[in-house]
Amino acid sequence: MLNLLLKIQQNKETIKKTKEALKEESNNNFMRKMKKEFEQEKAKYKIIDSKLKEVRQNIEQLDKRLNNLKKEMDLEEAKLYGNLKYDLKFINTLEKSIKLKEHEIKSLEEDSLNALYEEENSLKEREISGRKLVDIKDEFYNHKKIINEKIIKAKEDIKIAEDNILNCEKKVPKKLLDKFNELCSVKGTGAAKLSNGVCLGCRMKVSAITIDDIKNNKDIVYCDNCGRIIHYHDK
Ligand SMILES: [Zn+2]
Numbered sequence: 001m002l003n004l005l006l007k008i009q010q011n012k013e014t015i016k017k018t019k020e021a022l023k024e025e026s027n028n029n030f031m032r033k034m035k036k037e038f039e040q041e042k043a044k045y046k047i048i049d050s051k052l053k054e055v056r057q058n059i060e061q062l063d064k065r066l067n068n069l070k071k072e073m074d075l076e077e078a079k080l081y082g083n084l085k086y087d088l089k090f091i092n093t094l095e096k097s098i099k100l101k102e103h104e105i106k107s108l109e110e111d112s113l114n115a116l117y118e119e120e121n122s123l124k125e126r127e128i129s130g131r132k133l134v135d136i137k138d139e140f141y142n143h144k145k146i147i148n149e150k151i152i153k154a155k156e157d158i159k160i161a162e163d164n165i166l167n168c169e170k171k172v173p174k175k176l177l178d179k180f181n182e183l184c185s186v187k188g189t190g191a192a193k194l195s196n197g198v199c200l201g202c203r204m205k206v207s208a209i210t211i212d213d214i215k216n217n218k219d220i221v222y223c224d225n226c227g228r229i230i231h232y233h234d235k
Contacts, residue, residue, distance in 0.1 A: 001232040004168045005180050005191035011161040011168075012184070018154045018161070025147055025154075031140070038136045045129040052122040055115055062112040066105060073101045176220060176232060183228060192228040202226035 079086070080094045169177060183190030192201025194214075199206055204225040213221045214231045221231035 001172065001176070001234050002191055002193070002229065004172055005176075005229060005232075006193065008165050008168045008172075008180070009184070009189050009191060011164045014161045015158050018157050022151060022154050025150055028147065031143060031147070034136060034140045034143070038133065038140065041129060041132050041136060045126065045133060048122055048126045048129055052119065052126060055119045055122055059112060059115045059119065062108055062115060066108050066112065069101050069105050069108070073098055073105070076101070176229070179220065180229060187226070187228065190228060192223060192226070192230055194223075194230045199223040199226060199228065199230055201228040201230075206230065 076094050076098050080091065080098070086094075172180070180190040187201075189201060192199050194200070194206065197205050197211060201223060202225045204223070207224050210221060210224050210230075217233040218231075219233050220229060222228065223230050
């Protein structure tokens with residue numbers, strides 16, 4: 001009978017420890033940290049992405065300006081080398097204008113090339129950031145899966161322990177169980193084994209009178225130090 005009480009105690013301890021572990025899992029700092037990391041990377045990705053859009057708009061505008069300039073220059077060259085006769089002053093103006101445009105085209109082409117490099121770099125940066133986001137997401141969900149499995153296992157363990165307790169309680173006389181539960185609510189445990197005259201609940205030697213009570217098979221014997229049940233005689 002004492003063994004049944006000890007078994008109830010063990011299962012109660014298992015439930016307590018499992019519930020504590022569950023509580024710890026539910027306020028998991030690692031998950032929160034990963035979520036924060038993901039948000040930060042996402043913000044970084046957005047910045048890179050909008051920068052890339054800006055660079056691409058810039059390239060488009062540069063191309064438009066270049067095309068327009070080239071067209072204008074073509075027209076001026078057609079006038080200059082065409083068959084129509086112009087006065088020298090006008091020819092000088094045309095030549096100056098063409099030179100200016102040539103210069104501007106060269107500078108725009110340089111800008112355009114730099115913008116293309118910038119586009120390439122932004123693309124690479126965006127790809128790296130995108131991969132990082134996927135990695136963090138994968139890690140997050142893997143971790144979540146592991147935690148969920150732990151929670152399911154813990155709940156199963158608790159259910160088994162609760163069933164064990166119910167099964168044991170059925171076999172314990174009501175008077176003894178009530179006394180045991182009363183002790184449990186005060187001390188945490190209500191029964192203890194006796195080993196060489198020492199109560200394992202409080203690690204104290206019990207008195208000779210108590211030993212006599214056990215020898216005389218008194219129905220419930222308590223430790224005279226801590227009050228836990230150390231013997232029960234089933235009549
Ligand atoms: Zn004791």
